Amino acid sequence: MASGSWAEVREKFQAALALSRVEVHKNPEKEPYKSKYGARVLLEEVRALLGPAPEDQEERPPAEDDVGAGDSARGLPAALVEVEGPGAQGAVRLAVIEFHLGLNHIDTEELSAGEEHLMKCLRLVRRYRLSPDCVSLYIQAQNNLGILWSEREEIETAQAYLDSSEALYLQYMKEIGSPPLDPTEHFLPEEEKLTEQERSKSNALWRPGIVYQLLMSFLVKLERIQPQKTDNIGELDFDKQSELRALRKKELEEEESIRKKAVQFGTGELCDAISAVEEKVGYLRPLDFEEARELFLLGQHYVFEAKEFFQIDGYVTDHIEVVQDHSALFKVLAFFETDMERRCKMHKRRIAMLEPLTVDLNPQYYLLVNRQIQFEIAHAYYDMMDLKVAIADKLRDPDSHIVKKINNLNKSAMKYYQLFLDSLRDPNKVFPEHIGEDVLRPAMLAKFRVARLYGKIITSDPQKELENLATSLEHYRFIVDYCEKHPEAAQEIEVELELSKEMVSLLPTKMERFRTKMALT
Incomplete structure (x- = not known):
């Protein structure tokens, strides 16, 4: 040239x-x-x-x-x-x-x-x-x-x-x-x-x-365990721990078989090199908090390394991905934590690292990223609210402070779900009649969770409670009506759709009984 x-x-x-x-x-x-x-x-x-x-x-x-x-x-x-x-x-x-x-x-x-x-x-x-x-x-x-x-x-x-x-x-x-x-x-x-x-300094890149x-690896391992959840706040099913431990033993035996073959065919040294890195992870799948915590700390170490290099000035997208990874580490670690107050604190850490990103990003240029972050923050608040409700249920007489905390978490979750849903509107602020395939499931989940959140607001005002139930019904009905008009959407939210149908059937009766009770008082 x-x-x-x-x-x-x-x-x-x-x-x-x-x-x-x-x-x-x-x-x-x-x-x-x-x-x-x-x-x-x-x-x-x-x-x-x-x-x-x-x-x-x-x-x-x-x-x-x-x-x-x-x-x-x-x-x-x-x-x-x-x-x-x-x-x-x-x-x-x-x-x-x-x-x-x-x-x-x-x-x-x-x-x-x-x-x-x-x-x-x-x-x-x-x-x-x-x-x-x-x-x-x-x-x-x-x-x-x-x-x-x-x-x-x-x-x-x-x-x-x-x-x-x-x-x-x-x-x-x-x-x-x-x-x-x-x-x-x-x-x-x-x-x-x-x-x-200079090349050594840029080694992280x-x-x-x-x-x-x-x-x-952590998320894949977690996916194998999470179906063992027993309730809506993600408690581990401890009765199945022996089954999981037996499965671990089988995987270790299979791994050893692969190792023997590697030695037999002359690739043992490379296998050893890869194993040296894999051994840092320590477990095929974490079965309790202590094992999960070891994996979390290792992951967090690399997150800190990545954050140090990928500063938001110059590496916006990379920096955001690393922050999201850090949040994901706390999310999966919380799954293994049995103390509900500590689990709340882990979700609070997630929110603290994610919320500043929504302030700094241009929502038009970073539309997809903003949606991801809004949805994740909403779900973190949603999980915290469920945990606080579970804690309150164990108390004989929850005080006003706990009730206020639950309602504030509820309000924050609704705020971010609504921001996510509003991002789907057209320039005239009209919600789409047909939701794109790439955002269909999260949009339906957001509608479903907002419906549930309105039903969870704690208030002593009967009129306000009736209004909340009406708004909850409106969101459930949206899901049912949308799936009737767009049958392909039903397979994306099968469980939520069935629950929505039940609520559309039950809530009007509950509201009518509520109105009758209000008229008599």
């Missing part, structure tokens, strides 16, 4: 980064993705200037459908192939552009296109993935695919990408160990590239998404 063209490539690439990372905060409210779209145009121009990769440089995995991009997904070590020659260098630069185009499309909520670009990135550098020039790029692309699939709630697929990243990271650190190049360095002149010390992996 001529020096003039190369200078143009570097200039456009740096401008694209600036638009994505700096100018994004200056976007007008009515054009929240303006700088992202501008960055995309520049990235596509850079890709055109670089030209297509030679056919022999784009390597498809042995089985295209294998997640984790081939060998590393199956636990096979990568071979070290250095990036040498113009063809290899061109392929790596194209891969960097595909990576940034992938992130760009994900940021603008075009997930399928983002996935396509990230997969293209992996194919372009697959053969070089163990080299210092490409290992960071390859791992970051896989991490982002893992996060993408986790947002689709495809946990196994997401975990496969993250496991693949972890295996590659461990192999690289064992066999090479030097700080790798940051992907952006492929567009810097030699004299501007990072020193080895290229390491596998260990926070996400640990949290996902």
